[in-house]
Amino acid sequence: MLKYLRLLLIVGVFICLLGIALFVYINTRNLPDVRNLEHWKPSQVSQVFASDGSLLTEFFIQRRQYVTIDKIPDHVKNAFVAIEDRTFYENPGIDIWGILRAAFINLTSGRIVAGGSTISQQLIKNLFLTPERSFRRKFKEMILAIKLNQVYPKDKILEMYLNQIYLGHGAYGVESAAQVYFGKHVWELNVCEAAVLAGLPKAPSKYDPYKNPDGALQRRNAVLQSMVEEGYIDIYTAKECYEKPIVLREKDEEDVNIHDYFTEMVRLWFADRYGTDELYKGGYKIYTTADKDLLRDTHYIVKDHIEILQQQVGFPKLTEDELNKLLQDYRNQKVKKLLKNHIYLSVIKAVKGKEIIFEIGDIEGKVKFFGSLKNAEAGIPMYVRYLGDNRFEFVPYLETAVVSIDPKTGAIRALSGGYDFIKSKYNRAVQAKRQPGSAFKPIVYTAAIEKGFTQISVIDDEPVAIWDPDRFEEWIPRNYEGEYHGKVTLREALTKSLNAASVNLFLEVGYEPVISLAYKLGIKTKIPRVPSLVLGSIDVSPLELASVYSTFANNGVRCEPYFIEKVEDPNGNIIYQHEKKCERVIPEDVNSVMVDLLKAVIKEGTGKKAKILGFPVAGKTGTTNDYTDAWFAGFSTELTTVVWVGYDFKKKIGWRMTGAKAALPIWIDLMATAHADKEVADFELSPDTVYIPIDTETKTLSDGICPSEDILFIKGTEPKIDCSGNIIIKPIYEKEENEFLFDINPEDTGESNGL
Numbered sequence: 001m002l003k004y005l006r007l008l009l010i011v012g013v014f015i016c017l018l019g020i021a022l023f024v025y026i027n028t029r030n031l032p033d034v035r036n037l038e039h040w041k042p043s044q045v046s047q048v049f050a051s052d053g054s055l056l057t058e059f060f061i062q063r064r065q066y067v068t069i070d071k072i073p074d075h076v077k078n079a080f081v082a083i084e085d086r087t088f089y090e091n092p093g094i095d096i097w098g099i100l101r102a103a104f105i106n107l108t109s110g111r112i113v114a115g116g117s118t119i120s121q122q123l124i125k126n127l128f129l130t131p132e133r134s135f136r137r138k139f140k141e142m143i144l145a146i147k148l149n150q151v152y153p154k155d156k157i158l159e160m161y162l163n164q165i166y167l168g169h170g171a172y173g174v175e176s177a178a179q180v181y182f183g184k185h186v187w188e189l190n191v192c193e194a195a196v197l198a199g200l201p202k203a204p205s206k207y208d209p210y211k212n213p214d215g216a217l218q219r220r221n222a223v224l225q226s227m228v229e230e231g232y233i234d235i236y237t238a239k240e241c242y243e244k245p246i247v248l249r250e251k252d253e254e255d256v257n258i259h260d261y262f263t264e265m266v267r268l269w270f271a272d273r274y275g276t277d278e279l280y281k282g283g284y285k286i287y288t289t290a291d292k293d294l295l296r297d298t299h300y301i302v303k304d305h306i307e308i309l310q311q312q313v314g315f316p317k318l319t320e321d322e323l324n325k326l327l328q329d330y331r332n333q334k335v336k337k338l339l340k341n342h343i344y345l346s347v348i349k350a351v352k353g354k355e356i357i358f359e360i361g362d363i364e365g366k367v368k369f370f371g372s373l374k375n376a377e378a379g380i381p382m383y384v385r386y387l388g389d390n391r392f393e394f395v396p397y398l399e400t401a402v403v404s405i406d407p408k409t410g411a412i413r414a415l416s417g418g419y420d421f422i423k424s425k426y427n428r429a430v431q432a433k434r435q436p437g438s439a440f441k442p443i444v445y446t447a448a449i450e451k452g453f454t455q456i457s458v459i460d461d462e463p464v465a466i467w468d469p470d471r472f473e474e475w476i477p478r479n480y481e482g483e484y485h486g487k488v489t490l491r492e493a494l495t496k497s498l499n500a501a502s503v504n505l506f507l508e509v510g511y512e513p514v515i516s517l518a519y520k521l522g523i524k525t526k527i528p529r530v531p532s533l534v535l536g537s538i539d540v541s542p543l544e545l546a547s548v549y550s551t552f553a554n555n556g557v558r559c560e561p562y563f564i565e566k567v568e569d570p571n572g573n574i575i576y577q578h579e580k581k582c583e584r585v586i587p588e589d590v591n592s593v594m595v596d597l598l599k600a601v602i603k604e605g606t607g608k609k610a611k612i613l614g615f616p617v618a619g620k621t622g623t624t625n626d627y628t629d630a631w632f633a634g635f636s637t638e639l640t641t642v643v644w645v646g647y648d649f650k651k652k653i654g655w656r657m658t659g660a661k662a663a664l665p666i667w668i669d670l671m672a673t674a675h676a677d678k679e680v681a682d683f684e685l686s687p688d689t690v691y692i693p694i695d696t697e698t699k700t701l702s703d704g705i706c707p708s709e710d711i712l713f714i715k716g717t718e719p720k721i722d723c724s725g726n727i728i729i730k731p732i733y734e735k736e737e738n739e740f741l742f743d744i745n746p747e748d749t750g751e752s753n754g755l
Contacts, residue, residue, distance in 0.1 A: 035151055042163060043060070043280070044066055044281065045176065046060065048288060051290060056258050056290060057263045061281060064173045065173065067162075069156070069159035072174060072187070075189075075190075075191045075232070076189055076197070079191070079197070079198035079232075080161075080162065080198045082227045083202075085117075085119040086226070088118065088120075088154065092149050093146040094146060118145060119157065119161050120145040120148050122161065124148060165201050167197060167200045168180075177197050178193075180249075181193075181249060182249050183249035192241035192244055195223040202219075207219040213246060217245070262412075266286060266288060273576075284567055284575075287565040287566045289411035290412070291674075294670075294674050295414045297673045298670060301673065302419065307394075309396075309662060313654030313657060314375070315372060315375045316397050316398075318381075318397075319651055321649060327347075330345040335361050338360070343383055343385050343422045343423040347359055347360075348381075351377065354368050354373070365384065367384055368394070383396070398653070399645075401416065401418065401427075401642075402416040402429065402641065402642070403546040404641045405641075407553035407559070407635060407640045410550065413674075414674075415430075417431070428644070433539035433540060434539055435538065436545055436633075437631060438659075439536060439621065440534065440540075441494060442494070442594060442620055443518050444509060445490065446590060447509050448490065448508075453509075454714075455491040456491065458489060459487075461479070461484050461485040461498050461504075462486065464500065479498055480497065480623070485501075488501050491597060493505065495597070496605055496606070497620075502534050503531055503535070506533070506534035511529045514533065520558070521547065521585060522544055522551070536624065543561060543642075546633070549619070550640040551585060552594055553683075555683075556588050557584045560581040564578060591686070592683070592689045602617055602634075606620075606659070607619050607620065609664055609665070609668065610634065610664065610671075613672055616680060619632060619633055620633055627655070627656065628652060628653065629650075630644070630645040630663045631645075631659045632663040637684075641674070644663065645657075645663045689714055690712070691712050692718045694709055695707065715733065
């Protein structure tokens with residue numbers, strides 16, 4: 001009997017050993033090779049910076065910034081080792097006693113509740129294995145952890161671990177976590193802060209110091225106690241930390257993750273050049289031209305003005321195409337739960353007084369609209385913003401675009417492609433093409449000055465019939481007010497934005513000089529040879545028009561607009577560097593006269609509201625037929641800004657909604673904000689130009705008695721006779737002391753002897 005029992009035992013042991021061998025064979029034959037970690041490139045966050053070096057936004061799948069072990073202080077490394085794996089520097093990758101303890105707990109509980117994992121095992125699990133809780137996975141983890149320690153030194157394993165672990169709030173690795181929680185680099189952390197981070201891997205949500213400060217405090221203190229027990233710090237250092245609260249970086253959602261039209265341009269630019277995968281995983285640093293404060297202020301200024309303007313013009317009448325598109329977008333809109341501050345399409349159910357009742361699927365809400373509601377009726381789609389607690393606000397149909405450029409370099413400082421990026425991703429600043437109206441006129445007037453015209457050159461402000469072969473009919477340009485002024489000067493024609501006079505000037509200057517200059521100034525749209533060109537009948541983007549006006553602001557030198565300064569790879573190598581592209585396209589003297597004309601638009605013309613700014617500016621309004629597009633394009637010596645207002649579907653903004661009424665107020669607020677607390681210099685004059693006093697009645701030189709106004713001329717183009725009829729023989733700017741300037745009028749004396 002004993003013989004059979006012994007045999008049975010031997011067979012049982014053999015079967016067990018065979019089973020163990022089979023288990024080991026099955027679970028080790030296809031294990032990944034840990035040597036592949038030599039080529040391991042963890043996913044890292046790509047960061048986008050403003051011109052001052054502050055963070056604009058981040059693109060990532062995992063928010064991680066890889067740091068080498070030499071940049072991680074000893075007290076940070078020791079904090080993690082003390083709480084996560086006390087035997088890290090001695091164990092072969094696994095802790096036998098830790099495993100036995102965990103096994104006992106798991107067996108007594110009947111399920112896996114404890115892991116006993118070392119730092120090596122945690123790294124292996126995150127990089128190679130699934131989070132499945134099973135003995136099979138645990139066995140593979142242990143084998144790979146041992147192999148890992150056979151291939152790599154401890155410091156390399158710890159470096160990979162500290163860069164791989166998830167520490168809450170989207171932060172992977174100690175560097176990202178240090179910035180998220182403390183606004184510091186990892187090498188700037190003190191012992192107390194290091195202990196907070198070391199307490200997070202076990203349960204990032206449970207010990208989140210933002211959401212559970214008490215739990216985080218207890219966990220931090222446990223880490224400090226472990227550091228004392230392991231001899232990494234003394235009890236006095238730990239006590240200092242015990243007595244301190246956890247001081248976190250104040251969470252300001254506006255400081256990071258600005259995702260707007262500008263940052264979307266950056267995303268598209270990078271993805272097109274280097275690929276989307278590199279953007280979200282590559283850990284690049286992208287330095288842009290944006291002024292962070294101006295970028296943010298632009299968003300709020302645009303929002304406030306467009307909301308007020310929509311109230312003024314009332315609820316719009318939707319075109320058939322617009323109605324069909326919005327209804328289709330509404331049907332395609334998938335809404336399970338309303339998110340705070342998001343914008344949704346709704347459909348009007350009823351209108352009661354100033355209150356609009358609407359629905360978003362099965363959700364019903366209401367908003368108040370204080371403008372005219374004669375076009376609002378049941379079944380009309382409408383935008384609303386969800387404010388939370390079943391509260392909503394009306395979102396305008398009106399749209400806008402803004403571009404602000406540093407004229408000296410071409411750097412785009414701020415850009416907005418619409419009312420709100422959440423409402424529409426369509427970037428109207430660069431993608432939309434709209435008619436600029438009279439904002440195109442300065443190109444024609446610049447070509448005229450190049451051809452020899454002056455500010456007091458006389459042109460006819462009378463309607464002229466021009467044959468239009470495309471429409472097979474006559475085209476007669478009309479002035480805004482329907483009035484004509486006969487003979488006017490160039491200065492009057494531009495400051496008052498007289499259409500008839502501008503068309504007559506254009507016909508004198510000719511097509512080629514104007515079209516050629518427009519291309520040089522940055523217009524990229526194909527320009528047709530039509531007389532209505534002078535009135536802005538072509539379609540251009542706000543960015544194109546900003547390029548034109550930036551050239552005026554930069555003394556006739558055009559700098560190609562750009563928004564990326566440089567790009568660095570994760571190792572700090574510069575892989576892209578912007579090269580400034582500037583060239584003179586307008587002679588300096590001609591440009592000075594043109595700027596003076598555009599200053600006159602502010603001083604005495606359609607842009608005079610801008611005088612409230614109190615510093616030197618110049619610019620031009622633009623309004624299209626039927627008030628479908630409203631523009632203001634203008635500049636100081638520091639900044640060029642172009643503003644467009646209109647609907648995506650071309651229709652009237654509102655009755656008499658000109659550029660001065662719809663776009664100029666936005667421009668004024670933007671320029672006031674951009675120049676706050678700054679000394680703004682006046683525009684430099686070309687040494688070949690001079691201000692000359694001109695008689696306001698006769699448009700001749702003032703003799704000091706007749707009423708006069710100082711007008712800028714290119715030297716040599718000023719009148720050669722004064723208001724008393726004297727012929728000027730030498731300009732005043734060339735006068736030497738005691739030298740006569742004019743001959744006596746021959747009609748008065750019968751002779752001309754200079755006496």
